[in-house]
Structure formats: C-alpha cells, structure tokens
Amino acid sequence: MSVKYKYEDYMKSADYIKERLPELPDTAIILGSGLGGYADSLVNPVVIKYEDIPNFPKSTVSNHKGELVFGGVINNDGENDDFKSVLVMNGRFHFYEGYEMEDTAYPIGVFYLLGIRKIIITNAVGGINLTFHPGDLVCVYDHIKLAPESPVRGANISEFGARFFDMQSVYSKDLIEKAKECALSLGFSLKDGVYAYMSGPQYETPAEIRMLRTVGADLVGMSTVAEVIQAAQCGIKVLCLSCVTNYAAGVTSEPLSHGEVVRVGEEISWKFKKLVDKIVIKI
Numbered sequence: 001m002s003v004k005y006k007y008e009d010y011m012k013s014a015d016y017i018k019e020r021l022p023e024l025p026d027t028a029i030i031l032g033s034g035l036g037g038y039a040d041s042l043v044n045p046v047v048i049k050y051e052d053i054p055n056f057p058k059s060t061v062s063n064h065k066g067e068l069v070f071g072g073v074i075n076n077d078g079e080n081d082d083f084k085s086v087l088v089m090n091g092r093f094h095f096y097e098g099y100e101m102e103d104t105a106y107p108i109g110v111f112y113l114l115g116i117r118k119i120i121i122t123n124a125v126g127g128i129n130l131t132f133h134p135g136d137l138v139c140v141y142d143h144i145k146l147a148p149e150s151p152v153r154g155a156n157i158s159e160f161g162a163r164f165f166d167m168q169s170v171y172s173k174d175l176i177e178k179a180k181e182c183a184l185s186l187g188f189s190l191k192d193g194v195y196a197y198m199s200g201p202q203y204e205t206p207a208e209i210r211m212l213r214t215v216g217a218d219l220v221g222m223s224t225v226a227e228v229i230q231a232a233q234c235g236i237k238v239l240c241l242s243c244v245t246n247y248a249a250g251v252t253s254e255p256l257s258h259g260e261v262v263r264v265g266e267e268i269s270w271k272f273k274k275l276v277d278k279i280v281i282k283i
C-alpha cells in the first residue's frame with residue numbers, strides 16, 4: 001500500500017511482536033468503542049504496547065487503549081473446556097484522528113505476516129435500518145465506502161496480494177454462519193447488515209443518513225473498512241460484528257453523543273464476551 005510504508009516496515013513490526021509471543025495464533029480480534037473490556041478476560045495475557053512496536057501508529061482517543069494483547073480464550077460449556085489463543089487489538093486507528101487510511105490498516109498487514117488468517121472486527125455503529133435498535137448485534141455482510149481514500153493506494157506490496165483484488169468474499173459467509181449458530185446457542189440471534197463508512201469525527205446529518213439508507217446501508221460507523229480492504233488483499237477472512245449503540249441521526253430527535261456510544265457498548269459487553277468466546281473456539 002503504500003505511499004508511506006514498505007514491506008520491510010511491516011516485517012520489522014511483525015518480528016518485534018513474534019519475539020514476544022509464546023505462539024502464533026491464526027485469529028485476531030479488533031475491539032471497537034466500549035468493547036475494550038474483552039481484552040481483560042484473556043488467560044495468561046502478554047501485553048505489547050503499540051508505542052513499543054517499531055513503525056506502529058499510536059492511538060489518541062481517550063477510551064481506546066493502545067495495546068496488543070495475546071492470550072487464551074476458554075469456552076466452558078459445562079462438559080468440555082475448550083481453549084484457543086488469540087491476538088487482540090485493544091484500540092484501533094481512525095482516519096478522523098488524523099491518520100492516513102494506510103495507517104489505519106497497517107496492523108492488518110502486520111497480522112498477515114504473523115500468520116493471522118481470520119479476523120473478528122468489532123465496532124460501534126449507528127442504526128440506519130429502522131428494524132435495528134440500540135443493543136442489537138449485527139453481522140456485517142458488505143460495506144459502502146463513499147470516502148475516496150483507500151489504504152492500498154500507492155505502490156503495491158505484492159507480498160500482500162494483487163494490485164487489483166476482489167472484495168466480494170472478504171466478509172466470510174462461513175464465519176457469519178458460525179457466528180449465528182454461536183449466538184443461537186446462547187439464546188439470541190444476530191441480524192445482518194451493510195455497513196456504511198463515514199470518515200467523521202462529526203456524526204452524520206439526518207440528510208446524510210437518509211441518503212445512506214437510500215443507497216442500501218443498514219449501519220453507519222467511522223472505522224473498519226480500511227482494515228477490511230487490507231484483509232481482502234491479503235486473503236484474510238473477516239467476521240465483522242457491529243454493536244448498534246444508537247439510532248442514526250434523524251431516526252429519533254435524540255442528540256448523538258460519544259458518551260452514549262461508549263455506554264451502550266459497555267452495557268452489552270457481557271453478551272459480546274460470551275459470543276466472541278464461543279466464536280473464537282468454533283472458527
């Protein structure tokens with residue numbers, strides 16, 4: 001991708017991380033607003049601060065931490081204890097913070113070099129689809145990016161994949177199906193939706209939300225798509241789980257606030273943790 005980074009930059013980040021991990025997992029998780037608590041539940045954690053990783057961007061939003069946490073997930077279903085190691089990104093990089101799109105997708109290239117082939121991406125979203133309500137968990141099966149930037153603009157890094165690549169199967173049907181089975185076994189269902197990326201940091205206007213609904217979006221958020229694009233190029237499968245934290249602008253007359261987004265994210269974090277634990281073991 002890159003205008004800014006070379007393959008060697010990614011290698012250097014990956015080598016630093018590799019040296020500190022007891023093993024290399026094949027699954028990573030990116031935590032969205034209000035869902036950061038998940039990292040605290042990992043067994044035998046190894047914490048690596050972003051600021052210590054060569055070439056890694058740094059997080060600036062107050063409630064987003066900036067660390068990678070390697071650790072174990074235990075799923076105890078009463079009969080068997082299953083265990084699997086994962087790498088969790090606690091705090092991500094957003095375009096609205098001033099990063100370039102390639103910065104926001106940088107960790108995905110590093111994950112690829114670490115051997116990660118599945119990523120569970122989580123985020124907080126506003127619900128555009130009128131059947132979605134705060135607290136709902138939604139599997140994203142496609143996205144719309146109206147912003148012109150791309151994380152893979154510039155000289156192509158062929159080690160990551162082709163210059164022109166397909167975007168039709170990055171949201172893995174197989175992972176979505178498994179996630180839905182896991183939710184059902186916990187007694188709730190997951191909805192499906194199309195995620196619209198808006199660059200923020202201002203929330204959308206009611207007119208923008210009406211436009212997004214007209215073009216087929218169900219959810220709106222300010223993250224994720226750059227990461228998904230880089231994953232698609234690398235051939236990493238994505239499961240994107242969105243937590244609806246608010247009705248999108250204009251759906252109700254309530255003002256939108258970041259505090260509310262974080263509060264709703266935290267409120268459903270128990271449900272989210274149980275679901276993600278099950279999914280990690282199953283995939």
Ligand code: HPA
Nearest residue numbers: 124125126220221222248
């Ligand atoms: N718009 C954009 N991003 C968001 C929203 C929203 O309504 N809620 C949570 N993240």
